[in-house]
Amino acid sequence: MVRWEPGARERLVVAAVDLFFEHGYDATTVAQIAERASVTKSTFFRHFSDKRELLVAGQATLSRLLAEGISAASPDATPLAAVAEGLRRASREMGPVSRKLGSRIKAAVAASTELQERDALKSVGLAAAMADALATRGVPALAARVAAELGLLAFKQGYASWVEADGADDIGLEPYALAALDELRSVTRALS
Amino acid sequence: MVRWEPGARERLVVAAVDLFFEHGYDATTVAQIAERASVTKSTFFRHFSDKRELLVAGQATLSRLLAEGISAASPDATPLAAVAEGLRRASREMGPVSRKLGSRIKAAVAASTELQERDALKSVGLAAAMADALATRGVPALAARVAAELGLLAFKQGYASWVEADGADDIGLEPYALAALDELRSVTRALS
Numbered sequence: 001m002v003r004w005e006p007g008a009r010e011r012l013v014v015a016a017v018d019l020f021f022e023h024g025y026d027a028t029t030v031a032q033i034a035e036r037a038s039v040t041k042s043t044f045f046r047h048f049s050d051k052r053e054l055l056v057a058g059q060a061t062l063s064r065l066l067a068e069g070i071s072a073a074s075p076d077a078t079p080l081a082a083v084a085e086g087l088r089r090a091s092r093e094m095g096p097v098s099r100k101l102g103s104r105i106k107a108a109v110a111a112s113t114e115l116q117e118r119d120a121l122k123s124v125g126l127a128a129a130m131a132d133a134l135a136t137r138g139v140p141a142l143a144a145r146v147a148a149e150l151g152l153l154a155f156k157q158g159y160a161s162w163v164e165a166d167g168a169d170d171i172g173l174e175p176y177a178l179a180a181l182d183e184l185r186s187v188t189r190a191l192s
Numbered sequence: 193m194v195r196w197e198p199g200a201r202e203r204l205v206v207a208a209v210d211l212f213f214e215h216g217y218d219a220t221t222v223a224q225i226a227e228r229a230s231v232t233k234s235t236f237f238r239h240f241s242d243k244r245e246l247l248v249a250g251q252a253t254l255s256r257l258l259a260e261g262i263s264a265a266s267p268d269a270t271p272l273a274a275v276a277e278g279l280r281r282a283s284r285e286m287g288p289v290s291r292k293l294g295s296r297i298k299a300a301v302a303a304s305t306e307l308q309e310r311d312a313l314k315s316v317g318l319a320a321a322m323a324d325a326l327a328t329r330g331v332p333a334l335a336a337r338v339a340a341e342l343g344l345l346a347f348k349q350g351y352a353s354w355v356e357a358d359g360a361d362d363i364g365l366e367p368y369a370l371a372a373l374d375e376l377r378s379v380t381r382a383l384s
Contacts, residue, residue, distance in 0.1 A: 080383055113313075120312035121305075142349075143379045149341050150383075157334075187335045188380055191272055191342075
């Protein structure tokens with residue numbers, strides 16, 4: 001039986017999250033991360049500019065996937081139906097490793113203001129990517145912004161529920177993210 | 193005629209924003225900020241822990257005002273009506289200096305990733321303060337979260353329009369923030 005061996009990039013992310021979790025973000029060095037991932041320091045720097053970038057390793061990919069899903073939605077889809085397509089597309093790329101890392105990432109971020117800031121900017125970037133994709137579909141700027149913020153909340157909320165529900169089941173992120181979007185939709189309707 | 197002389201804290205904020213704007217955030221030192229504001233370095237450190245904190249000097253106050261307004265809203269106010277009270281309360285404290293600094297702050301933030309991160313975390317904090325105040329009123333968590341995000345968008349949107357419209361008029365932030373909330377409200381209704 002061949003054992004699944006993730007690539008250097010993924011090993012670096014897992015090693016970093018584990019070390020941030022065990023020793024704290026500030027006390028963890030690039031050398032320790034590289035050693036734990038069994039790669040050299042120069043391999044580390046081929047993949048990431050510094051240790052902080054590890055925590056948002058997936059931001060560019062995630063932005064692209066959310067935007068691609070929104071762009072690929074049927075032309076007559078409402079803004080929120082297009083957002084749902086974005087969540088579907090992005091969710092399918094989130095595998096068991098993303099799920100396993102979830103609670104450790106959360107703990108590492110909670111313990112470091114620096115990571116909270118980087119994480120907050122990541123959210124801004126994801127929302128902007130969705131808003132841009134919606135605007136390209138002809139959704140007016142303000143509606144695009146609100147729909148994107150709801151999409152971001154749904155993604156985060158869905159991810160949190162998925163991570164929390166981690167057990168023997170093989171269910172991916174998709175149903176969690178879509179359920180969160182549905183819930184946000186009805187909450188929003190009832191707001192004013 | 194007595195000339196209005198702002199206190200050291202406000203002078204430090206104005207001096208810092210000007211220097212960030214003129215020389216860039218990275219190239220500006222605490223010593224330069226203190227000198228421009230005509231205070232000593234130790235006065236600087238009595239008010240702020242570092243130069244970055246200057247940009248978010250008002251976050252704690254702003255969070256408090258938004259939350260106070262929400263708490264003081266009539267008991268039967270809808271979540272968004274309560275948010276409107278928060279915006280009213282906070283807007284009244286934003287004077288001509290806040291308006292004058294707006295475009296320079298925007299330029300300084302746009303030019304520095306570090307400031308963008310801090311600014312993003314400030315937004316997270318403001319939204320959390322509003323969501324907490326709504327939850328205390330008995331609004332369910334998810335509805336509180338959405339209403340708070342709409343309130344945050346309205347505040348930012350209103351502030352941006354207010355700064356842009358800076359001219360001879362003496363109009364405060366309040367009508368701009370409330371108009372933005374109204375617009376977001378109707379956009380949100382039409383969303384799904």
